[in-house]
Amino acid sequence: MHVVIVGAYGSAGVAVAETLSDHVGSRVDQLTLVDNGEPGGGLCILRGCMPSKEVLSAAAHRYQARHDDRLTGDPPTIDLHETVATKDDHVLGFAEHRRSAVHRMASEEGVEFLHGTATFVDDHTVRVSDIDGEDGERELDADYVVVATGSSVNVPDLDGIDDVDYMTSADVLDATELPESGVVMGFGYVGLELVPYLKEAGVSELTVVEHDDRPLDEADPEFGDDLLALYREEFDIEILTDTHEQSVEQTADGGVRLHVERDGESAAIEAEQLFLFTGRRPTVDGLGLGHTSLTVEDGWVDDTMQARDDGHTFVVGDVNEKEPILHVAKEQGYVAADNILAHARGEELVDYENVHHHVVFSGAAVYPYARVGHSRFSADEAGLDYVAVSREASDDGVFKTKMTPRGRATLVVDADDGTVLGYQGLHYHADVMAKTMQVAVEMELDVRDLPDRAYHPTTPEILDGLFRSASKKLDE
Numbered sequence: 001m002h003v004v005i006v007g008a009y010g011s012a013g014v015a016v017a018e019t020l021s022d023h024v025g026s027r028v029d030q031l032t033l034v035d036n037g038e039p040g041g042g043l044c045i046l047r048g049c050m051p052s053k054e055v056l057s058a059a060a061h062r063y064q065a066r067h068d069d070r071l072t073g074d075p076p077t078i079d080l081h082e083t084v085a086t087k088d089d090h091v092l093g094f095a096e097h098r099r100s101a102v103h104r105m106a107s108e109e110g111v112e113f114l115h116g117t118a119t120f121v122d123d124h125t126v127r128v129s130d131i132d133g134e135d136g137e138r139e140l141d142a143d144y145v146v147v148a149t150g151s152s153v154n155v156p157d158l159d160g161i162d163d164v165d166y167m168t169s170a171d172v173l174d175a176t177e178l179p180e181s182g183v184v185m186g187f188g189y190v191g192l193e194l195v196p197y198l199k200e201a202g203v204s205e206l207t208v209v210e211h212d213d214r215p216l217d218e219a220d221p222e223f224g225d226d227l228l229a230l231y232r233e234e235f236d237i238e239i240l241t242d243t244h245e246q247s248v249e250q251t252a253d254g255g256v257r258l259h260v261e262r263d264g265e266s267a268a269i270e271a272e273q274l275f276l277f278t279g280r281r282p283t284v285d286g287l288g289l290g291h292t293s294l295t296v297e298d299g300w301v302d303d304t305m306q307a308r309d310d311g312h313t314f315v316v317g318d319v320n321e322k323e324p325i326l327h328v329a330k331e332q333g334y335v336a337a338d339n340i341l342a343h344a345r346g347e348e349l350v351d352y353e354n355v356h357h358h359v360v361f362s363g364a365a366v367y368p369y370a371r372v373g374h375s376r377f378s379a380d381e382a383g384l385d386y387v388a389v390s391r392e393a394s395d396d397g398v399f400k401t402k403m404t405p406r407g408r409a410t411l412v413v414d415a416d417d418g419t420v421l422g423y424q425g426l427h428y429h430a431d432v433m434a435k436t437m438q439v440a441v442e443m444e445l446d447v448r449d450l451p452d453r454a455y456h457p458t459t460p461e462i463l464d465g466l467f468r469s470a471s472k473k474l475d476e
Contacts, residue, residue, distance in 0.1 A: 001028050001344055004126050004142040006118040006149060006287070008033035008102055009040035011326050012317030013148035015333025017105055020340065024110035027341055032140055033106060033113045034128055040102070040115075041095025043150045043318065044326045050094055051173045052193060052361070054087035059200035059364040067234070068403045078201045080176045087173065114138070119288040120145075123310055127288075144312050144340050148333070149287065151280035151318035156185070159247035164256050166274040169194055179272035181205035183258050185245060186277030187215045189360045192227070194277060196364040199235045207238045207269050209245060209260060218358060220375045220410065222390075223426045230363055230406060240269075248274065282319040303351035305336035306343070314340060328354060355442050356422075359431045367407055370434040373422030373441040374412050385415040389469040393427040396461045404428035411447070411466040418446040418474050423466075429459040436463065447471055 003020055007013040017033055024031050037046075044050060058078050066075045106113035116131035126145060129137040153168045155161060167175070169190050182203050184191055187210045199206055208231075214224030231237045243262040251257050256274040260267055284296055293309045294300065300308050301320040307313040314336040317329035335352040342349055356378075360369045379386045393399040393407040407427030413420050423437035440450060447470045 001143045002030040002032070002141065003028060003144045003146065003340060004032045004034060004118075004140050005146040006034050006126065007147065007317070007319070008113065009035040009037045009098060010042035010148050010150050010317055010329070011044055012150075012329035012333040012336075013146065014042070014098065014102065015330045016146050016148065016314075016316060016337045016340075017102070017111075019334055019337035021105045021108060021111055023341065024108065027344065029110065031105075031111045032142075033102060033111070034116065034118045034126070035102075035113075036115065036117045036130070039092070039095050039099070041091075041098045044329075045091060045094045045098055047170050047173065049326055051087050051091050052169070053365070054090060055083055055173060055197055055201075056193060056361055056365040058083050059197040060366050062200045063196070063234075063364040063366055064403065070403075080178070080201060083201075084174060084176050117286070119286065120291045121288070123292045123294075124312060142312075143344070144314065146336060146340075147284075147287070147307075147313065147315045147319055148317050148329075149283040149319050151324055152283045152285075153276070154279045154281040155276065156245075156278050158185075158245055160249045164248050164250050164274055166256075166276040168276050172198065172275065178202050181255075181271040182207075182273040182275050183256065183269045183271040184208040184275045184277060185258070186275075186279060187211075187239070188217075188277070188279055189358075190279070191277035192216070192360050192362045192369075193365075194275075195231065195237060196235050196362070198275070199237060200364060203273075205238075205271070207240065207271065209243050209258070209269075210239055210241045211244055213241055216360070216362075216369060218356075218371055218375065219369065219424060219426075220377055222408065223369060223424060226406070226408060226426055227362060227369070230367060234406075235364075280318065280324060282321055284319065303353075304339050304349040305332055305352060306339065306349065311343065323354070325358065327357070355438065357434065357438050359434055361431065362426070365431075366404060366428060367426060368429075368431040369424075369426045370430040370437075371422070371424045372434050372437040373420070375422060375424055376410065376412060379412050379421060384421065386412050386421055387415050387470060387473045388412045389466055389473060391462055391465045391469065393462060396459075396465065398459055398461055399428055402428060402459070409462050409466060411470050413447045413470045413474070415474070418448050418471070419444050420447050420450075425462070427459075427462065433460060433463060436460070448474065 114128045116128040119127045126140045216224040243260050246259040248258045255272045258269045301315040305314045316332040316336045318324045339349040376388050390410045394405045409425040412422040420440040450467050452464050
């Protein structure tokens with residue numbers, strides 16, 4: 001059996017390769033890894049999770065310095081040259097580690113790596129060209145093909161967008177100079193993370209366009225409302241809710257003018273720079289999918305990671321449009337590899353099942369939002385009988401002592417047996433607590449069995465308060 005993995009440097013592709021490489025020589029005859037990354041390393045390492053956390057850490061330090069009354073003097077400024085240089089140094093090291101792991105696998109008998117561009121010739125034939133930067137090409141006859149090509153910036157179909165300069169998230173992460181003013185399209189997780197960074201990094205006037213009443217679609221409404229208040233009050237960001245872009249144009253002085261509709265009326269926003277944080281789309285251009293039976297549309301990949309239109313093609317990571325998150329991509333990769341082995345033996349395939357587990361590093365990563373399992377809204381949609389309790393961060397003195405008094409948390413438990421169904425937090429260290437709550441949800445623990453004892457006054461006391469409140473409500 002010959003398996004070809006297209007996009008072998010990414011998190012999902014590596015996960016497939018790691019699993020299948022253990023079976024080369026037994027259940028797998030040949031494993032070919034293909035990627036044209038320069039430098040290779042995958043989206044998360046090069047343009048996503050890792051570099052964004054680097055710059056956000058600088059924003060977090062400045063934000064906290066600004067909001068600590070015990071410190072005097074002007075707040076420090078972010079040295080963009082130093083920030084980007086440090087980020088680049090770390091990211092290149094992470095990417096080298098990833099490349100080394102791939103190349104180590106390729107040194108094993110029956111495994112090869114081709115640094116080139118892959119294109120489908122037909123359903124199970126892949127042509128790899130520009131191998132190692134040269135003109136040669138090879139055609140690979142595969143029994144199974146894994147597509148793990150990740151995602152690319154989504155440029156919206158907006159009148160005038162092709163005629164203006166805009167900065168994407170990748171541009172912001174590399175920027176050593178920023179404008180005085182900007183207008184932001186896109187207030188999903190990318191915008192929620194990078195908008196505070198822009199403010200802390202020196203963009204003094206920033207206007208954000210939000211299509212709905214509030215951001216953070218996956219959260220219960222009060223969390224989105226809290227974020228609006230936080231960004232407006234503590235970052236001085238203008239957020240236009242229930243607003244929709246109509247067109248954009250360049251101004252005479254080289255800036256941009258974004259035309260919008262709000263409350264049934266037209267308006268125009270002018271700024272030096274347009275920031276485009278409008279999400280991502282599957283990277284399938286250039287793959288030659290027109291030569292295959294595959295059609296990229298909603299539902300084109302089953303939960304087994306198997307393409308709906310071809311049982312010998314598996315699609316993992318961002319490219320399948322299920323959940324564009326690193327840890328999900330890796331788990332999908334492991335499931336896909338196991339299912340390839342099962343499919344080859346005529347065995348039943350398993351679905352990838354994931355407990356909802358998202359973290360958005362909002363509020364300059366000082367006030368991250370985390371959700372594990374159900375929110376109240378999703379529990380209602382699922383028809384669950386539940387008990388929900390909430391707690392303000394300001395109710396726990398430890399948040400005040402750390403000068404981070406904003407935020408809240410909610411716990412959802414089964415009304416009959418106390419099983420922990422979900423947790424949401426928008427507060428300091430919510431990202432750290434997400435793992436604890438993931439264990440509670442995935443192990444279906446009874447909230448009354450969870451220990452109620454912090455070792456000393458620490459931010460997890462907010463969890464203890466939720467456990468006590470939920471247990472009391474159940475007993476009542």
